[in-house]
Amino acid sequence: MDSALAVHRLHFAFTVTYHYLFPQLTMGLALLIVILKTIALRTGDERYNEAARFWVKIFAINFAVGVVTGIPMEFQFGTNWARFSRSAGGVIGQTLAMEGVFSFFLESTFLGMFVYGEKRLSPRMHWLSAFLVFLGSWMSGFLIIATDAWMQHPVGYKVGPQDNIMLDSFWALILNPWTLWQYLHNMIGAVVTGSFVMASVGAYYLLAGRFEPHARIFVKTGVTAGVIATLAMLFPTGDGQGRMVAEHQPVTLAAMEGQFDTTSAAPIAIIGQPDTDTMQLDNPIVVPGMLSFLTYRRWEAEVKGLKDFPRDQWPDNIPLLYYSYHIMVGLGTLLIALMLICAWSLWRQHLYANKPLLWMLLLALPFPYIATTAGWMTAELGRQPWLIYGIMRTAEGSSSRVSAGNGLFTLMGFMGLYLLMGVLFIFLIHREIDHGPARSAEGGAQ
Amino acid sequence: MIQTLWFCLIAIMVAGYVVLDGFDLGAGVVHLFVARNEEERKRVLRSIGPVWDGNEVWLLAGGGTLYFAFPALYAAAFSGFYLALMIVLWLLILRGMSIELRSHIESPLWRPFWDLVFGVSSTVLALLLGVALGNVVRGVPLDSNGYFFLPLWTNLMPGSNAGVVDWYTLLIGVASLAALALHGTFWVVYKTSGDLQERSRQFASKTWWVVLLLTAAVTAVSFRIQPNIMKEFGDRLWGAIFPLIAIAGLLGMWIFCARSRDLSAFLSSCLYLTGMLTSVVFGVYPYVLPSNAAPETSLTITNAAAADYGLWIGLWWWIPGMALAGIYSFVVYRHFAGKVESESL
Numbered sequence: 001m002d003s004a005l006a007v008h009r010l011h012f013a014f015t016v017t018y019h020y021l022f023p024q025l026t027m028g029l030a031l032l033i034v035i036l037k038t039i040a041l042r043t044g045d046e047r048y049n050e051a052a053r054f055w056v057k058i059f060a061i062n063f064a065v066g067v068v069t070g071i072p073m074e075f076q077f078g079t080n081w082a083r084f085s086r087s088a089g090g091v092i093g094q095t096l097a098m099e100g101v102f103s104f105f106l107e108s109t110f111l112g113m114f115v116y117g118e119k120r121l122s123p124r125m126h127w128l129s130a131f132l133v134f135l136g137s138w139m140s141g142f143l144i145i146a147t148d149a150w151m152q153h154p155v156g157y158k159v160g161p162q163d164n165i166m167l168d169s170f171w172a173l174i175l176n177p178w179t180l181w182q183y184l185h186n187m188i189g190a191v192v193t194g195s196f197v198m199a200s201v202g203a204y205y206l207l208a209g210r211f212e213p214h215a216r217i218f219v220k221t222g223v224t225a226g227v228i229a230t231l232a233m234l235f236p237t238g239d240g241q242g243r244m245v246a247e248h249q250p251v252t253l254a255a256m257e258g259q260f261d262t263t264s265a266a267p268i269a270i271i272g273q274p275d276t277d278t279m280q281l282d283n284p285i286v287v288p289g290m291l292s293f294l295t296y297r298r299w300e301a302e303v304k305g306l307k308d309f310p311r312d313q314w315p316d317n318i319p320l321l322y323y324s325y326h327i328m329v330g331l332g333t334l335l336i337a338l339m340l341i342c343a344w345s346l347w348r349q350h351l352y353a354n355k356p357l358l359w360m361l362l363l364a365l366p367f368p369y370i371a372t373t374a375g376w377m378t379a380e381l382g383r384q385p386w387l388i389y390g391i392m393r394t395a396e397g398s399s400s401r402v403s404a405g406n407g408l409f410t411l412m413g414f415m416g417l418y419l420l421m422g423v424l425f426i427f428l429i430h431r432e433i434d435h436g437p438a439r440s441a442e443g444g445a446q
Numbered sequence: 447m448i449q450t451l452w453f454c455l456i457a458i459m460v461a462g463y464v465v466l467d468g469f470d471l472g473a474g475v476v477h478l479f480v481a482r483n484e485e486e487r488k489r490v491l492r493s494i495g496p497v498w499d500g501n502e503v504w505l506l507a508g509g510g511t512l513y514f515a516f517p518a519l520y521a522a523a524f525s526g527f528y529l530a531l532m533i534v535l536w537l538l539i540l541r542g543m544s545i546e547l548r549s550h551i552e553s554p555l556w557r558p559f560w561d562l563v564f565g566v567s568s569t570v571l572a573l574l575l576g577v578a579l580g581n582v583v584r585g586v587p588l589d590s591n592g593y594f595f596l597p598l599w600t601n602l603m604p605g606s607n608a609g610v611v612d613w614y615t616l617l618i619g620v621a622s623l624a625a626l627a628l629h630g631t632f633w634v635v636y637k638t639s640g641d642l643q644e645r646s647r648q649f650a651s652k653t654w655w656v657v658l659l660l661t662a663a664v665t666a667v668s669f670r671i672q673p674n675i676m677k678e679f680g681d682r683l684w685g686a687i688f689p690l691i692a693i694a695g696l697l698g699m700w701i702f703c704a705r706s707r708d709l710s711a712f713l714s715s716c717l718y719l720t721g722m723l724t725s726v727v728f729g730v731y732p733y734v735l736p737s738n739a740a741p742e743t744s745l746t747i748t749n750a751a752a753a754d755y756g757l758w759i760g761l762w763w764w765i766p767g768m769a770l771a772g773i774y775s776f777v778v779y780r781h782f783a784g785k786v787e788s789e790s791l
Contacts, residue, residue: 064546067499068539074509078524079531082593085524089517090752094760097514100507101767108503109774112496113781120781166753399525401595410532417536421543428550 007407008080008398013380014411015072017373018418022066024372027141027187028194029059030134032225036217037127051217052130053118054437055198060115061428065421067108072414074100080407084387084397091157091167092147095174099143107136138187145183146174151388152379153178153248165391178244182379185237188229189375192335193368195226196361199342201433203361206352214437216352219361223351227343230336238332239294245382246295249389251309252382255318256325257291258284259305266291266303274322279307315384324377331371338364448757449747452515453734455764457727459508464575464723465629465716466501470494471575472630474541474568475623478561480634480646487561491545493637493786497778498545502538507771514760518592518750519734526586526594527578530610534574541567569623576622580615583672583726584608585738592745604671606738614671621660625719628653632699632712637786643708650703650711658696661722665689668726674736675729685728692721 033055040048074096077085110132118126156172157165167173199222205215246253253259258274258281259266268291272284292301306314315321338360345351351358383389387397473494481487513520524531544564548557584604586594599609602616611619631650635643669676679685695718702711730736735745751757 061546064542068542071502071506071538072535074506074513075524075531075535077513078520079528080525082521082525085513086518086521086592089513089520090756093510093514093517093520093752094756097507097510097760098763098767100503100510101764101771104503104506105500105771105774108500109778111499112778116496117781160753164753167756167759170756170759399521399528399593400591401589401593402525402528403595406528410529413532413536417539421539424543424547428547431550 004402004404004407005395005398007404007411008402009394011080011407011411011414012076015069015076015414015418017376019066019069019073020372020376021369022062022069023137023141024190024193024369025197026059026062026066027137027190028192029055029062029197030130030137030194031191032194032198032221033059034127034130034134035225036221037130041123041127047213047217050437051214051221054214054432056115057432058197058429060111061425061432063111065425069418069421080399080402081387081397082399082401084392087163087392087397088165088388091154091165091173092150094167094170095143095147095150099140099147103136103140103143107133107140110136141187141190142179142183145186146176146179148379149176149179149182152182152383153244154388154391159391165388178248181237181240181244185233185241185375188232188237189368189372191225191229192233193372195222195229195339196335196364196368198222199226199361200365203358204433205436207355207358207362211436211438219351219358220346223339223342223346223361226335227339230332230339233332234336242294249382250304251306251313252315252321253295254304254306254309255315255321256378256382257303258318258322259291259303260307261305262302262308263305264292264302265289265300266295268294269326271326274319276318312385315382317381317384321378321381321384324374324381328371328374328378331367331374335364335367335371448754449515449751450732452511452751452757452760453727453731453747456508456512456515457724459504459511460727461720461723463501463504463508464626464719466504467498468572468626468629468719469633469712470498470501470630471568471572472626472628473634474564474630475572475627476631476634476646476649478565480631480649481642482645484557486642487557488549489638489642489786490634491548491564493634495545496782499542500775500778502542511764515752515757516734516745516747516750517752519745522588522592522594522745522750523735526596527581527610528595529598530574530578530596534571537567537571537574541571572623572626573619575626576619577611577615579622579723579726580618581610582730582735583618583668583675584612584614585672585736585744587739588735588737588743588745589739590743592743592749594739608738614667617660617667618664621657621664624653624656624660625715625722628657628699629712629715629719632703632708632715635703636708636712639785639787647703647706647708650699654700654703661692661696668729672729672736674733675726678729678731685725688721688725688728690721692718692725695719695721 033052036048036052036055039045040052077096110129113121114126114129114133117129121129150173153176155176156167156169158168160166198218202215202218202222205211206219245256258269258272260279260281265288267286267288269281270285270287272281274281289299291303293299295301295303342351342357342361345354345357385393385395387394473490477487477490481490540563544560544567548560548564586596587606588594597609599611600607602612604612604614628650631646631653634646635650638646695714695716698714698717699711702708702714732746732748733744734747734750737744
């Protein structure tokens, strides 16, 4: 890989990974806040309004960082991936432009009314502004996932005379089957992050003996949403996404699973280290037949291994892909188990006093973030060596006139700026959590 | 023809961006001069607080629309102006942070620090918007593959080896800074009262002369730098409507500012910015990025556009989408209408 290409890849990988730490929380919280506001509106219970106000402040800080780190993503399509944009802009430009026109205007308009407007608006109108922010952010998620899904599984296009890729069917682009599963899997992942953050902050307050009435709402809402969402990550969305990969990117499936040889009744590896020189999985612990069953619903089905694909079709970083996938699945399983236990305890009405479980909820806070990041790394590393699967290789898409030196300069600039922003973010979030929900009784974000 | 239609629609979005985000950028440029204390600065910030993010969306939506309609232009311009655009991104990030973070902590260090960041980032952004426009007018050294790469500066001369910044683009940058500063000042005048308003009004009436002078200068120089402008206006005389709009706006600002008709003065400034921008756009057409190396490598509305099918389909979502966006803007501006009072929220 020549060094300019490596810099362009790292540039996008770094900025998008950092960026997505924030929208995954805001998209998840948007739904949870709508739920809190709905309960407040229907029961008239003021504690739910206070709980919502607290989370609006956390939401607003996350949203601001999400917005400012999101703008560089749109720019980088042109700055660092010019040849890709020139060729495919006529197709994915549709969904990218629609995101701007349909989602960003909606979100930004009603966020202002949602964050600043509670005093001026009637409860119903304020609920509506919360709902519209939720709608805008989930629509934004759809349109950006549709863009990524087209790169994973291009549909509805034809190749023009100068190798430019032209849109052939708008509805094929929007209704790409890959989009459906990836969207559901991703958005429910955002709900998992939102639920864990809410439950985790609630657990912290309960353990610290502060803001108990609100903390109970946080734990109850977080665990209830969390148990549904973590289970839905596995089935049907994770399963659906996995079968998409198996059908359209079989070489990626083999690399994710560390499956070097074509076998029937293929096992699934729980742990093991892929060695691409000796072409085997070292120290494997496996569940026999499981991969065949999950992929084809038959225990005896044959799963093709890496050795039976041409080497130039292999993802270019198999160990990282393999570990990303296994970290996602491993942490996902852990999160399901924790949420099931907490939900059971909540139902039996022990949870608020169960210190070990509350500690586990508190300490689990980073895991949904790590699992989500690992999931995205699985998707994007799994697409390699293609930028548009089967059509354009990653090496053919970068900006030819932007040198490694210029790329590294701006990458380091972003690293410095994002480090500063990360410190400020943690500082401000810590302050809000320390002040807690009680202070927010007067309303507004200031 | 569909490419010309999209050229016009994108020009509308760019004008929308400049008029809307222009006033909050301008407010950032002048707030250190016209607001003398914490209370006044807070009022300036509150006048843009609920709307600045929505205004900036015009940049994102306009960029997205440009990407979809003219992908070859987006690819060439964004990779060619690589360093300048990355600096724009850093400034947008710092500026967004300064507006959002300022209010969180009351401290004698925290707020003045973010005020300075807000002022400096707004100033450099207002300057760079003009520099960008200047580059489009002057042209860039496109190669036979339709790409170029410009260093930030070379010898500051607008020749074929010019960088992003030369004396011509810098002049446009200064003009843009002055015009947006004035635009932002009229916004502050319109949204505030008392001393702050009076001081801003005086600041506006002085800045107006600077804008008048710079407008005359950039107009004269631009005809020499880009001969296509003269040709376009000569071929289609009806295009004179655009500079006339700008002149009407310029006069309107002067007349309404003197009579303290603040909303009319602000709207005149909107008219002026729109007139200036559309004049440039009209003069550059049918180019979208002229080449100053070899004319045949220039990007035009035809060779930079996406395929026809996609462009036609795009109208089906763009028109209702932007109509909705217009309704949202109306709702939010009406909701936050009126003067920003001292300690109301």
